[in-house]
Amino acid sequence: MSPALLDDLRAAFGARLSHSLEERIGYARDGTPLYGGLPLAVLRPDGVEDVVRLLRLANQRGFGVVPRGSGTGLSAGAVPDERSVVLLMGGWNRILEIDEENLCAWVEPGVVTADLHRAVESRGLFYPPDPGSMHVCTIGGNVAENSGGLRGLKYGVTRNYVLGVEAVLPTGEILRAGGKAVKDVAGYDLVGLVVGSEGTLAVVTRVLVRLVPRPETSATLLAFYPSVDAAARAVSAILSARIVPVTLEFLDRTTLRCVEDHARLGLPADAGALLLVEVDGRAPVVAEDAERVEALCAAAGATGVVRARDEAEALRLKTARRAAFSSLARLSPTTILEDATVPRSALPEMVAAVERIAARHGLVIGNVGHAGDGNLHPTCCIDGRDADQVARAHRAFEEIFRTALDLGGTITGEHGVGLSKKRFLADAIGEGGMRWTRAIKRALDPNNVLNPGKVLDLEPVQHDRPPPDSVPACERAPAGVA
Amino acid sequence: MTTARVATNAPSASGLPPGGARGSGRWQPGTDVARHLPPDLLAACIRCGFCLPTCPTYALTGREISSPRGRIALMSAVAAGELGLSDTFRYEMHFCLDCRACETACPAGVRYGTLVEGARALIEERMPSRRTRLLLDVALRSQRRLDLIAAALRPWSRSRLRGPVRRALARLSPGLAWREALLPELERPRPVSVTSRESGGAAGFPAARRHVSGRARPAPPPRMRAVVALLEGCVQRHTNAGVSGDTAFVLGTNAVDVRVPEGQGCCGSLHAHAGVTAGARELVRRNLDAFEPLEELDAILVNAAGCGSFLRHADRAFEAADPDRARAALLASKVRDATEWLAGEGWEPPAGAVDAVATVHDACHLVHGQGVFDAPRRLLASIPGLRLVPLPESTWCCGSAGTWNLTHPASSRALLARKLDHLEATGATLLVTANPGCHVQLAAGLRARGSAVRLVHPMTLLAEAYAASSATIR
Numbered sequence: 001m002s003p004a005l006l007d008d009l010r011a012a013f014g015a016r017l018s019h020s021l022e023e024r025i026g027y028a029r030d031g032t033p034l035y036g037g038l039p040l041a042v043l044r045p046d047g048v049e050d051v052v053r054l055l056r057l058a059n060q061r062g063f064g065v066v067p068r069g070s071g072t073g074l075s076a077g078a079v080p081d082e083r084s085v086v087l088l089m090g091g092w093n094r095i096l097e098i099d100e101e102n103l104c105a106w107v108e109p110g111v112v113t114a115d116l117h118r119a120v121e122s123r124g125l126f127y128p129p130d131p132g133s134m135h136v137c138t139i140g141g142n143v144a145e146n147s148g149g150l151r152g153l154k155y156g157v158t159r160n161y162v163l164g165v166e167a168v169l170p171t172g173e174i175l176r177a178g179g180k181a182v183k184d185v186a187g188y189d190l191v192g193l194v195v196g197s198e199g200t201l202a203v204v205t206r207v208l209v210r211l212v213p214r215p216e217t218s219a220t221l222l223a224f225y226p227s228v229d230a231a232a233r234a235v236s237a238i239l240s241a242r243i244v245p246v247t248l249e250f251l252d253r254t255t256l257r258c259v260e261d262h263a264r265l266g267l268p269a270d271a272g273a274l275l276l277v278e279v280d281g282r283a284p285v286v287a288e289d290a291e292r293v294e295a296l297c298a299a300a301g302a303t304g305v306v307r308a309r310d311e312a313e314a315l316r317l318k319t320a321r322r323a324a325f326s327s328l329a330r331l332s333p334t335t336i337l338e339d340a341t342v343p344r345s346a347l348p349e350m351v352a353a354v355e356r357i358a359a360r361h362g363l364v365i366g367n368v369g370h371a372g373d374g375n376l377h378p379t380c381c382i383d384g385r386d387a388d389q390v391a392r393a394h395r396a397f398e399e400i401f402r403t404a405l406d407l408g409g410t411i412t413g414e415h416g417v418g419l420s421k422k423r424f425l426a427d428a429i430g431e432g433g434m435r436w437t438r439a440i441k442r443a444l445d446p447n448n449v450l451n452p453g454k455v456l457d458l459e460p461v462q463h464d465r466p467p468p469d470s471v472p473a474c475e476r477a478p479a480g481v482a
Numbered sequence: 483m484t485t486a487r488v489a490t491n492a493p494s495a496s497g498l499p500p501g502g503a504r505g506s507g508r509w510q511p512g513t514d515v516a517r518h519l520p521p522d523l524l525a526a527c528i529r530c531g532f533c534l535p536t537c538p539t540y541a542l543t544g545r546e547i548s549s550p551r552g553r554i555a556l557m558s559a560v561a562a563g564e565l566g567l568s569d570t571f572r573y574e575m576h577f578c579l580d581c582r583a584c585e586t587a588c589p590a591g592v593r594y595g596t597l598v599e600g601a602r603a604l605i606e607e608r609m610p611s612r613r614t615r616l617l618l619d620v621a622l623r624s625q626r627r628l629d630l631i632a633a634a635l636r637p638w639s640r641s642r643l644r645g646p647v648r649r650a651l652a653r654l655s656p657g658l659a660w661r662e663a664l665l666p667e668l669e670r671p672r673p674v675s676v677t678s679r680e681s682g683g684a685a686g687f688p689a690a691r692r693h694v695s696g697r698a699r700p701a702p703p704p705r706m707r708a709v710v711a712l713l714e715g716c717v718q719r720h721t722n723a724g725v726s727g728d729t730a731f732v733l734g735t736n737a738v739d740v741r742v743p744e745g746q747g748c749c750g751s752l753h754a755h756a757g758v759t760a761g762a763r764e765l766v767r768r769n770l771d772a773f774e775p776l777e778e779l780d781a782i783l784v785n786a787a788g789c790g791s792f793l794r795h796a797d798r799a800f801e802a803a804d805p806d807r808a809r810a811a812l813l814a815s816k817v818r819d820a821t822e823w824l825a826g827e828g829w830e831p832p833a834g835a836v837d838a839v840a841t842v843h844d845a846c847h848l849v850h851g852q853g854v855f856d857a858p859r860r861l862l863a864s865i866p867g868l869r870l871v872p873l874p875e876s877t878w879c880c881g882s883a884g885t886w887n888l889t890h891p892a893s894s895r896a897l898l899a900r901k902l903d904h905l906e907a908t909g910a911t912l913l914v915t916a917n918p919g920c921h922v923q924l925a926a927g928l929r930a931r932g933s934a935v936r937l938v939h940p941m942t943l944l945a946e947a948y949a950a951s952s953a954t955i956r
Binding site: 020021022023025026027028029030031033070071072090091112114133135136137261262263323324325326327329330333334335383384385 | 522525526528529530531532534535544545546547552555556559564565568570571574588589590591
């Protein structure tokens with residue numbers, strides 16, 4: 001970095017800016033394997049003014065800004081490069097207001113998702129999105145990635161729970177969109193544009209989340225099957241019976257063993273697949289649904305169906321499922337977790353395809369996923385230091401994504417495109433989709449400063465900019481914070 | 483401007499651009515670095531971040547490099563030659579509490595404790611710290627010297643002048659006043675009475691116990707069911723002198739033949755935590771001599787969690803080629819925490835009541851270091867009249883962490899305050915913990931708050947319940 005730029009950043013932000021090698025190493029990566037990059041510097045913003053100032057400076061001086069929550073993302077969305085400043089939003093972690101009458105809450109982006117759960121549940125309310133990393137990840141990251149979770153089947157994903165945002169646009173302007181009105185169709189859906197934009201269109205500084213009443217009770221069941229195929233049949237049977245469980249998760253044998261190794265729940269290691277089903281709602285309905293699910297699971301050929309004895313046991317089971325990805329890391333140094341997603345009905349076909357592809361490339365690929373959503377997490381266990389294994393894994397995933405698309409699915413259900421799935425995006429959304437995506441990015445971020453290189457590559461902007469001082473005042477970015 | 487660098491998450495290519503180490507000087511890690519920071523252990527971290535919410539120092543600073551994931555990133559950079567043993571690196575490696583909460587949380591099974599102690603050993607090897615050595619070697623290498631130091635400090639530790647002096651000191655240096663306040667009221671070490679095959683019962687328990695008389699002895703059980711040796715804990719002898727006697731009494735009551743080998747001393751855990759591996763090794767050797775013949779022992783019981791956690795892996799202090807490594811491994815395989823062993827073997831529920839509300843603070847090196855959580859609770863639940871209430875964040879470090887409370891006064895106080903706030907919210911009158919480090923720290927905190935809560939080791943509480951029952955049965 002040019003010393004002059006560093007001096008200017010220091011002058012603007014003082015001790016809030018860190019340039020030490022150690023801090024930069026600390027923020028060089030997120031939860032995605034095989035990606036990393038040392039940033040220029042790291043900023044802990046004190047307020048919206050800092051974010052605005054950083055983005056203006058980025059436009060003037062031509063560096064990138066990479067917003068970061070807890071860095072648990074799985075598509076390298078928070079991985080910086082040597083021309084970017086990492087913007088740490090994790091310190092903004094206050095819950096500003098819980099509006100019980102309007103069933104919503106204003107929160108800062110650094111609030112940890114599980115902390116929001118606790119805060120609203122103590123008031124009989126419920127914030128459903130629950131990504132696997134919910135004890136670590138932040139609401140800001142969830143909004144950026146449109147995160148899903150185990151409860152997606154019944155309750156949907158983050159997009160369904162964001163009523164409004166305050167954000168700083170790449171040019172340094174403030175965007176306020178949405179609000180507490182449940183119905184609001186004034187203008188384009190700008191909130192919808194921000195949700196899932198992977199930090200490339202806006203830095204979210206406040207989020208208005210929608211809450212729902214907390215379900216009265218729930219019941220959790222486990223069903224064991226000799227094969228993934230049999231488990232998939234049970235999934236179809238449950239959904240065809242018009243039951244919508246909160247959670248309908250499956251784990252294959254490989255994953256099951258690793259989870260058992262970590263969590264020691266006493267799961268049978270010889271089962272070919274496991275289904276984890278949770279139903280919630282009012283007590284009589286839950287009791288009835290649980291019984292029907294139990295019968296349907298057994299009828300589909302389960303070797304055993306057990307019900308969690310109490311809430312604590314149900315929690316242990318779900319916690320273990322959340323740790324599935326990291327548990328698989330016990331098998332090998334590098335664990336690549338993907339999230340190819342297909343229409344529910346195509347799930348058995350997809351699972352079989354993943355197994356075939358894994359065998360063809362001589363790889364261990366564990367299958368775990370949100371069966372009810374068709375959201376599969378094929379997880380490949382390799383040693384990232386072995387170039388041959390890495391190459392084989394890349395080839396295997398390429399085939400997996402193509403298969404998912406052929407089956408009418410998509411390349412990512414909830415992790416986002418980031419860096420790791422950029423090269424498959426055109427196949428998923430088509431040339432038209434790419435053209436509009438590019439146009440939106442260009443319109444909002446003309447100098448490509450915000451999380452550059454994520455989601456899509458832009459041809460370099462033909463900067464023919466005069467030095468900032470010579471720009472006439474009327475041409476500069478609007479002054480002052482709205 | 484956006485080609486992201488692709489690299490593996492292995493230390494040999496940690497994804498940092500080649501010029502990345504400028505500023506702190508590239509260094510040649512050398513072959514010994516892999517010995518201290520084994521590449522496979524570093525590569526086991528997949529950076530999922532599940533450790534972050536369990537890390538007390540990350541909670542204090544909010545900085546990635548104060549978290550296990552961030553520290554492993556720093557270690558990987560050091561191992562790859564991209565970062566030298568910089569001030570910040572050394573600080574972060576020692577700012578870590580080594581509490582291992584991250585190991586409990588880690589689904590990938592990363593051996594973080596081994597890594598951080600490896601990093602400290604690397605630092606100690608390249609840039610030895612005289613202060614660390616002085617503290618460890620003068621105080622702990624010889625039990626006699628430690629006894630003499632404790633004896634010299636004992637009058638002051640019980641002096642009424644401490645309060646006023648500390649208040650004056652606080653004006654000069656709050657850190658110094660805090661360290662003074664940590665000094666517990668030192669006790670005279672008490673010889674541990676042990677049972678033997680011949681006597682067939684608890685041969686005695688500390689006569690000084692308030693409500694325990696020498697006559698109140700449980701009936702001799704029919705036969706000894708196991709032979710165990712007890713490690714007393716070199717510091718615990720002075721800071722909580724009754725614990726080992728109480729442990730022996732509880733074990734004897736349960737028909738266990740307890741031996742307290744002569745010549746035992748400091749286990750070496752503090753040396754190992756500080757990265758002074760050679761010192762740790764020497765102390766393990768001394769205890770090996772004291773505890774031989776190991777084959778005669780069914781178990782080596784420890785009532786100080788920090789010592790137990792280290793001794794369970796005592797062989798890791800030895801090089802693979804070291805002839806003593808096999809003996810150390812045998813010793814390690816027999817080490818159990820006294821509560822875990824007794825709960826596992828089965829025990830006679832005491833008949834005597836302890837009417838109180840108790841809560842358990844889990845010593846890091848018991849719950850995270852040894853995976854023992856249920857055992858003390860199960861033992862305590864068998865005491866009639868005792869009501870156990872949960873302590874929020876019971877598995878969080880209290881800020882003691884070996885000598886960490888001496889080296890990081892402000893952070894240590896913050897963690898202690900967090901712990902005591904939770905304690906006060908429970909309404910418990912007994913705080914039960916099984917580690918001398920926690921004991922010293924919590925005692926200082928309770929004293930400073932003028933709290934009436936009694937701090938007690940689970941074995942002591944159990945001993946009192948047995949003694950009360952035999953007194954009534956008599």
